[in-house]
Amino acid sequence: MSEQSHEYKVDALIAEDIDAYLSKHQHKTMLRFITCGSVDDGKSTLIGRLLYDSKMIFEDQLASLTKDSKAVGTQGQEIDFALLVDGLAAEREQGITIDVAYRFFATDKRKFIVADTPGHEQYTRNMVTGASTADLAVILIDARQGVLTQTRRHSYIVNMLGIPNVVLAVNKMDLVGSSEERFDEIVAEYRAFADQIGIKEFTAIPISGLRGDNIVDRSVAMDWYKGPTLMAHLETVPLSDRGAANRPFRMPVQWVNRPNLDFRGFSGTITSGTVHPGDGVRVLPSGKTSTVKSIVTYNGDLDSGVAGQAVTITLNDEIDCSRGNVLSVADNPPEVADQFETTLIWMDESEMLPGRPYILQIGTQSVTATITEPKYEVNVNTTEQLAARTLKLNAIGVCNISTDRPIVFESYDDDRTMGGFILIDRMTNATVAAGLVHFALRRSQNIHWQAVDIDRNAHALQKGQKAKVVWFTGLSGSGKSTIANLVEKKLHSMGRHSFLLDGDNVRHGLNRDLGFTDADRVENIRRVGEVARLMTDAGLIVMTAFISPFKAERQMVRDLMEEGEFVEVFVNTSLETAESRDVKGLYKKARAGDLKNFTGIDSPYEKPEKAEITVNTDEMTAEEAAEMIVDRLLAM
Amino acid sequence: MQKLLQLNHQETKKAAMALDDRQLTHLQRLEAESIQIMREVVATSTNPVMLYSVGKDSACMLHLAKKAFYPSPPPFPLLHVDTTWKFQAMYALRDKAAADAGMQLLVHHNPEAVEKGINPFDHGSLHTDMWKTDGLKQALSAYGFDAAFGGARRDEEKSRAKERVFSFRSANHRWDPKSQRPELWSQYNARKAKGESIRVFPLSNWTELDIWQYIQLEKIEIVPLYFAAPRPVVERDGMLIMVDDDRFPLRDGETPEMKSIRFRTLGCYPLTGAVESEAATLSEVIQEMLLTTTSERQGRAIDHDSAASMEKKKQEGYF
Numbered sequence: 001m002s003e004q005s006h007e008y009k010v011d012a013l014i015a016e017d018i019d020a021y022l023s024k025h026q027h028k029t030m031l032r033f034i035t036c037g038s039v040d041d042g043k044s045t046l047i048g049r050l051l052y053d054s055k056m057i058f059e060d061q062l063a064s065l066t067k068d069s070k071a072v073g074t075q076g077q078e079i080d081f082a083l084l085v086d087g088l089a090a091e092r093e094q095g096i097t098i099d100v101a102y103r104f105f106a107t108d109k110r111k112f113i114v115a116d117t118p119g120h121e122q123y124t125r126n127m128v129t130g131a132s133t134a135d136l137a138v139i140l141i142d143a144r145q146g147v148l149t150q151t152r153r154h155s156y157i158v159n160m161l162g163i164p165n166v167v168l169a170v171n172k173m174d175l176v177g178s179s180e181e182r183f184d185e186i187v188a189e190y191r192a193f194a195d196q197i198g199i200k201e202f203t204a205i206p207i208s209g210l211r212g213d214n215i216v217d218r219s220v221a222m223d224w225y226k227g228p229t230l231m232a233h234l235e236t237v238p239l240s241d242r243g244a245a246n247r248p249f250r251m252p253v254q255w256v257n258r259p260n261l262d263f264r265g266f267s268g269t270i271t272s273g274t275v276h277p278g279d280g281v282r283v284l285p286s287g288k289t290s291t292v293k294s295i296v297t298y299n300g301d302l303d304s305g306v307a308g309q310a311v312t313i314t315l316n317d318e319i320d321c322s323r324g325n326v327l328s329v330a331d332n333p334p335e336v337a338d339q340f341e342t343t344l345i346w347m348d349e350s351e352m353l354p355g356r357p358y359i360l361q362i363g364t365q366s367v368t369a370t371i372t373e374p375k376y377e378v379n380v381n382t383t384e385q386l387a388a389r390t391l392k393l394n395a396i397g398v399c400n401i402s403t404d405r406p407i408v409f410e411s412y413d414d415d416r417t418m419g420g421f422i423l424i425d426r427m428t429n430a431t432v433a434a435g436l437v438h439f440a441l442r443r444s445q446n447i448h449w450q451a452v453d454i455d456r457n458a459h460a461l462q463k464g465q466k467a468k469v470v471w472f473t474g475l476s477g478s479g480k481s482t483i484a485n486l487v488e489k490k491l492h493s494m495g496r497h498s499f500l501l502d503g504d505n506v507r508h509g510l511n512r513d514l515g516f517t518d519a520d521r522v523e524n525i526r527r528v529g530e531v532a533r534l535m536t537d538a539g540l541i542v543m544t545a546f547i548s549p550f551k552a553e554r555q556m557v558r559d560l561m562e563e564g565e566f567v568e569v570f571v572n573t574s575l576e577t578a579e580s581r582d583v584k585g586l587y588k589k590a591r592a593g594d595l596k597n598f599t600g601i602d603s604p605y606e607k608p609e610k611a612e613i614t615v616n617t618d619e620m621t622a623e624e625a626a627e628m629i630v631d632r633l634l635a636m
Numbered sequence: 637m638q639k640l641l642q643l644n645h646q647e648t649k650k651a652a653m654a655l656d657d658r659q660l661t662h663l664q665r666l667e668a669e670s671i672q673i674m675r676e677v678v679a680t681s682t683n684p685v686m687l688y689s690v691g692k693d694s695a696c697m698l699h700l701a702k703k704a705f706y707p708s709p710p711p712f713p714l715l716h717v718d719t720t721w722k723f724q725a726m727y728a729l730r731d732k733a734a735a736d737a738g739m740q741l742l743v744h745h746n747p748e749a750v751e752k753g754i755n756p757f758d759h760g761s762l763h764t765d766m767w768k769t770d771g772l773k774q775a776l777s778a779y780g781f782d783a784a785f786g787g788a789r790r791d792e793e794k795s796r797a798k799e800r801v802f803s804f805r806s807a808n809h810r811w812d813p814k815s816q817r818p819e820l821w822s823q824y825n826a827r828k829a830k831g832e833s834i835r836v837f838p839l840s841n842w843t844e845l846d847i848w849q850y851i852q853l854e855k856i857e858i859v860p861l862y863f864a865a866p867r868p869v870v871e872r873d874g875m876l877i878m879v880d881d882d883r884f885p886l887r888d889g890e891t892p893e894m895k896s897i898r899f900r901t902l903g904c905y906p907l908t909g910a911v912e913s914e915a916a917t918l919s920e921v922i923q924e925m926l927l928t929t930t931s932e933r934q935g936r937a938i939d940h941d942s943a944a945s946m947e948k949k950k951q952e953g954y955f
Contacts (some may be wrong), residue, residue, distance in 0.1 A: 018923035030662035101797045102790045104843045111662045113841055125818040132820035254675040259708035269672045298703040308660045310671035323679050347818050361823055420821045429827040431817045
């Protein structure tokens with residue numbers, strides 16, 4: 001039980017001298033923090049309590065809270081504070097937190113934004129969303145349970161994302177008889193884990209969210225605890241901007257501001273350092289230099305711009321600079337590279353596919369990137385490094401990434417904005433992963449493209465033809481290989497130089513090491529795509545016959561080729577027809593469950609939407625289809 | 637005016653000096669965040685628009701847009717999805733604010749609601765559904781906007797507290813609260829398929845007090861109805877309703893009385909409850925807000941239906 005009444009005192013200044021209060025409030029700093037920990041450790045209750053005790057809950061909200069508590073609450077006739085923050089209907093029904101909720105309160109010392117993050121493993125991505133912007137993390141532990149799997153998972157993520165302050169709030173102390181021994185035991189257990197993952201410091205506080213002990217008011221029952229209450233700690237913990245102010249000047253350009261021909265400014269938010277008119281700056285990745293003419297804002301030009309400010313900078317020279325470039329201090333620019341070691345947190349239902357191109361967004365840059373197989377996956381419960389071929393939903397692993405053009409970056413440890421990135425699926429546009437850049441791989445600077453004298457045009461010209469990749473895609477048994485074979489025969493008889501890459505044949509040699517999982521299918525197509533490209537460099541007309549079930553990979557191969565060189569041929573057959581043909585007896589095996597991941601049965605086929613040529617083998621013979629394809633090819 | 641600018645400039649200088657302490661205040665951090673969000677939208681969408689409802693939050697959002705793109709005018713139009721039942725003073729400020737900002741103002745009236753004469757007195761919740769929810773969807777589809785700024789704040793209401801800054805909508809404008817995109821750091825994924833759109837909330841992390849304080853510091857013009865003055869009202873179902881024009885059907889025994897009132901939130905005048913107040917200056921309004929014991933949305937009829945009413949409305953396309 002608490003010494004004082006529950007109400008956090010309203011600042012007396014509000015009533016006495018509002019202008020003085022406002023002037024004081026105006027200069028308050030802001031602390032963003034998260035609450036995390038296992039399900040039922042009482043995160044939502046704690047936030048409800050903080051809001052209630054700091055008088056941020058109004059009468060009408062309290063009235064509806066009291067009503068809801070009786071109807072769906074878990075505290076009998078008592079107020080269920082969790083209902084204040086669990087705002088979605090599904091959350092209230094199930095009594096769990098699904099998505100991160102943001103709450104706001106202020107005391108006479110500070111203003112706070114708190115993100116209440118879900119504990120369930122399946123909603124880890126929402127926890128990561130809340131944690132990415134936090135200055136402090138309150139990790140809750142149920143005093144009866146001690147350190148649990150989710151406590152470890154969340155601590156690992158908190159440390160990985162570089163949240164500078166950690167509070168260990170040992171909750172539900174009232175249920176363990178307010179025992180000091182139990183508290184010490186849990187702190188010791190947590191310290192052992194914290195040491196293991198690299199959390200150097202944390203502040204441990206024994207609390208009861210339900211009863212309000214050591215939240216705002218000191219607990220009488222736990223008079224053995226001499227440290228600060230949770231609120232007192234939140235109000236006084238030193239704010240760190242992770243040293244942004246003291247690092248060199250950087251500003252990713254968001255938007256080029258051109259109201260008229262006489263003004264050309266670069267708008268963006270300064271991520272680190274300070275900039276003044278007259279300072280020498282460099283535009284990256286081009287490396288061109290100039291000096292700052294002015295720092296423009298709506299309220300007038302500034303004498304200096306500092307980290308965190310959104311400004312518009314004009315330069316003294318007309319140099320090339322656009323969205324995605326980074327303005328930096330001239331003599332200490334950030335690195336530029338196209339291969340990196342990174343940590344990835346996978347956040348999508350469909351697993352990571354090494355080799356598949358994703359969109360990578362970092363700062364204001366957006367490029368295409370491919371991921372290698374993970375070097376290892378981290379078991380966040382034990383910090384053990386596991387071998388892995390892919391990353392599934394909520395998995396964390398270390399992978400190399402290569403981008404299709406060089407990007408400007410900082411290591412995540414130095415700069416969240418220029419070192420933190422997201423990966424986006426090119427088809428669904430979903431954010432599938434978050435990543436942290438560790439460092440650039442020197443490899444990218446050591447492998448140079450060998451220039452050759454006889455170039456691809458010379459090769460094609462000698463053969464008197466235009467190089468092409470004719471990419472047959474369709475279900476197993478649709479007739480791809482048969483038709484491709486006929487097409488090649490026809491081209492050959494017409495004196496064309498061609499080559500047929502057949503799916504089955506390639507799997508006997510080049511791709512012998514690959515199976516039929518989604519990840520292996522992607523790698524299969526990537527290799528075939530690269531081989532086909534080398535053949536087009538040699539001036540050949542390449543025919544390929546692969547099921548190639550995923551749009552993303554067909555797009556990847558298309559992107560490898562020159563404009564107009566890639567001809568997608570969709571061999572369209574209904575599953576029934578293909579299955580009734582079953583030339584190789586594969587459908588029968590798949591139906592019997594003897595063959596896993598079979599396209600059309602238990603693995604999807606994504607139909608092309610804009611194939612250059614579509615043939616329907618339900619309606620035409622293989623010979624007719626081949627003739628039609630040759631006619632169309634020669635007309636291209 | 638010149639003097640005002642001068643003053644403003646001096647304040648900025650002072651602010652810039654304070655910045656050498658290298659600690660931005662919470663309002664400066666919020667302002668920078670909102671500006672970054674707005675620039676991101678303009679750089680990544682093809683046809684953005686700003687939803688403008690003439691309230692104090694809209695006023696702040698418009699002011700932030702002016703700052704974000706200065707010296708250019710904000711490179712998108714303002715869209716007012718009108719119900720024809722707003723306060724007269726709101727229409728007056730709406731037209732002036734758009735002209736001052738040098739922006740195009742689009743006003744949309746749901747033609748079906750016009751034809752059926754939908755009004756808050758006879759049609760209950762149909763009034764909001766048709767004028768606002770349907771009207772908004774019609775306007776967004778008709779103009780082909782792929783990104784729309786809204787002035788909603790997370791401190792307003794429980795389902796808003798859960799919404800992302802970049803909130804994704806399907807081609808038929810639906811919100812799926814259970815599968816929101818993760819949103820890390822200040823990295824926003826604005827990618828969408830054709831027909832899909834994004835609602836963007838640059839004021840997500842502002843509170844009511846932040847808005848008021850910003851209005852005071854930046855001297856932003858707001859509708860005078862926020863300040864107390866003697867106005868004609870009737871008391872109905874426990875709410876004080878201002879009789880703003882002669883379309884107001886008085887019930888038997890109702891006579892408008894002059895009372896000193898003001899509004900904490902503005903909407904359709906027959907649906908917006910006033911509070912009795914003497915607060916005639918910004919400082920007094922803020923003081924009253926800080927000492928009050930009810931939340932600002934209490935004055936709005938829309939939220940009272942059920943605990944999950946706002947979430948449901950938002951899923952259906954309400955802003």
